[in-house]
Amino acid sequence: MKVVVDMNKCQDHGQCVFASPDVFSFDDAGRLAYVAEPDDALRDEVEEAADVCPLQAIRIEG
Amino acid sequence: MSATVVVAGASMAGLRAAEQLRAAGWDGPVTVIGDEPHMPYNRPPLSKEVLAGKAPFESLAFRPRASVRDVEWRLGTRIVAADLDARHVELADGERLPYAGLVVATGMRPRRLRCPGPLTGRHTVRTLADAQGLHADLSRPGARVVVVGGGFIGCEVAATALGLGAAEVTVVDPMPLPMVGPLGELLARALLRRHEERGVRFALGTGVTAFEGGDRVTGVVLSDGRVLPADVVVESVGSLANTEWLDGNGLDLTDGVLTDEHLRAGGRPDVVAVGDVARFPNARYDGVPRRVEHWSIPTDTAKHAAVTLTAHLNGTGGTGREPFAPLPTFWSDQHDFRLQSFGAPALGLDDVRVLHGDEDGDLLVGYHTDGLLVGVIALGGQSAVMGAARYRAQLLKQPALSAAPALSAAPALSAAPDVAAVPALPVLTGQGAPE
Numbered sequence A: 001m002k003v004v005v006d007m008n009k010c011q012d013h014g015q016c017v018f019a020s021p022d023v024f025s026f027d028d029a030g031r032l033a034y035v036a037e038p039d040d041a042l043r044d045e046v047e048e049a050a051d052v053c054p055l056q057a058i059r060i061e062g
Numbered sequence B: 001m002s003a004t005v006v007v008a009g010a011s012m013a014g015l016r017a018a019e020q021l022r023a024a025g026w027d028g029p030v031t032v033i034g035d036e037p038h039m040p041y042n043r044p045p046l047s048k049e050v051l052a053g054k055a056p057f058e059s060l061a062f063r064p065r066a067s068v069r070d071v072e073w074r075l076g077t078r079i080v081a082a083d084l085d086a087r088h089v090e091l092a093d094g095e096r097l098p099y100a101g102l103v104v105a106t107g108m109r110p111r112r113l114r115c116p117g118p119l120t121g122r123h124t125v126r127t128l129a130d131a132q133g134l135h136a137d138l139s140r141p142g143a144r145v146v147v148v149g150g151g152f153i154g155c156e157v158a159a160t161a162l163g164l165g166a167a168e169v170t171v172v173d174p175m176p177l178p179m180v181g182p183l184g185e186l187l188a189r190a191l192l193r194r195h196e197e198r199g200v201r202f203a204l205g206t207g208v209t210a211f212e213g214g215d216r217v218t219g220v221v222l223s224d225g226r227v228l229p230a231d232v233v234v235e236s237v238g239s240l241a242n243t244e245w246l247d248g249n250g251l252d253l254t255d256g257v258l259t260d261e262h263l264r265a266g267g268r269p270d271v272v273a274v275g276d277v278a279r280f281p282n283a284r285y286d287g288v289p290r291r292v293e294h295w296s297i298p299t300d301t302a303k304h305a306a307v308t309l310t311a312h313l314n315g316t317g318g319t320g321r322e323p324f325a326p327l328p329t330f331w332s333d334q335h336d337f338r339l340q341s342f343g344a345p346a347l348g349l350d351d352v353r354v355l356h357g358d359e360d361g362d363l364l365v366g367y368h369t370d371g372l373l374v375g376v377i378a379l380g381g382q383s384a385v386m387g388a389a390r391y392r393a394q395l396l397k398q399p400a401l402s403a404a405p406a407l408s409a410a411p412a413l414s415a416a417p418d419v420a421a422v423p424a425l426p427v428l429t430g431q432g433a434p435e
């Protein structure tokens, strides 16, 4: 599974971090960081993260 | 008998319902019916980035999950009636669609002011077409803009209009402060100050009695006698539930569709309501049914309701489930700052405490019932929002509030920041009258 966040859209709402803390986090500068190719076992939570992103900036490929 | 699930309303809640039906194990046919001509799109940017012209209209479309590829979308199609005993819905052209399960996701429409005066130049913001029309009007050079209703949509539109170069932006509201219903006085005062510092004017404690102008609006007559010159008027005075098509079925449609703790309507196992239109009890709080106009609710309700409906349709019972108990979250972007809320601040308006910061900088406010934190709202930049997020886990862990009778009189949790202004609307003529 591949995760792509459109960083032009992302406004650091952090909703994805609540939904899927294994994949999404904030770095020390408060910017979103994420695992680009997470394990397929995390699909449910990554889908939830994509659902709850207010800017709909998260795309799941594969 | 039909084995189709009909989803009424093709917006966010309708899409999420279709996706969650699949996730819950419903493999049968699903038909989503919506009267807008578009596939589901995201509404919040309509008063923010898209209205400002910073994001294209095309950027709004949701990306449906692959699991709903075989769902039938009937767009530009209006449902005019339903017979819940006979299990069918009726379309505008008279066609009857039978269903095995029905998901009500028809959302809200803006309440309109029924004052005398011209209609041209007056706008509401709910749909893509609304935002396109308003954007065009706001782009008139030197536009003087009057926003009627200082709820969250009104405040956002005022900020966006100023950013677009409007010559004057004035927010009119019968309440003494903007967004005071959902925010409480302390935070609403801080919000007012920020708007004023950035150039938005306010006419508070007054309603609107008429619009001036011939073909097109030129002014807004206030109930205190003043007349505000206006080239563009935005009406953001709350919303009405789209439930008329359900009339005559014995449902409680007082304010949206009343549901039980599993989002079933009228005690029927085959009808659920989701999104803005659902008036549901939240087991996390006092159990009083409320509509909640937060963006997080379509997804939360769809998830729970899809399991309810699928269990019924597949005959797997689904008894003994935990009742629906979402943690509401809400945000609003205005000028260069954001409001971010977690929990149910409206239930703790009598005990509001500053948790961090001060009125001039980043501000984090806590709302309490019986000394217990029930909600937080941050006002400011990214660090304030992160501060609020730190309380999220605490809000999630807290025990449910007991169903205290005193709370049953609580205002709609609704974010309905806009709706919160409604009790004070009598000064607006014809309030309460449907369109």
Ligand SMILES: Cc1cc2nc3c(=O)[nH]c(=O)nc-3n(C[C@H](O)[C@H](O)[C@H](O)COP(=O)(O)OP(=O)(O)OC[C@H]3O[C@@H](n4cnc5c(N)ncnc54)[C@H](O)[C@@H]3O)c2cc1C
Binding pocket: B008, B009, B010, B011, B012, B013, B014, B033, B034, B035, B036, B043, B044, B045, B046, B047, B077, B078, B079, B080, B105, B106, B107, B108, B109, B125, B126, B127, B153, B242, B245, B274, B275, B276, B277, B292, B293, B294, B295, B296, B297, B298, B329, B330, B331, B332, B333
């Ligand atoms: C301008 C704006 C800004 C917002 N900003 C924020 C924000 O910053 N933060 C936040 O948390 N929330 C925000 N919200 C709220 C959030 O967008 C809503 O809670 C959400 O859109 C509700 O989705 P829904 O699908 O339940 O209802 P709706 O989006 O109202 O969808 C209902 C759909 O059903 C259709 N329909 C109605 N009646 C019929 C019928 N009889 N037959 C067929 N179709 C019908 C409607 O046309 C519509 O397409 C905002 C809302 C608006 C309008």
Ligand code: SF4
Binding pocket: A005, A009, A010, A011, A012, A013, A014, A015, A016, A017, A024, A032, A052, A053, A054, A055, A056, A057, A058
């Ligand atoms: S939820 Fe969306 S906007 Fe927020 S941090 Fe995650 S990707 Fe960015």
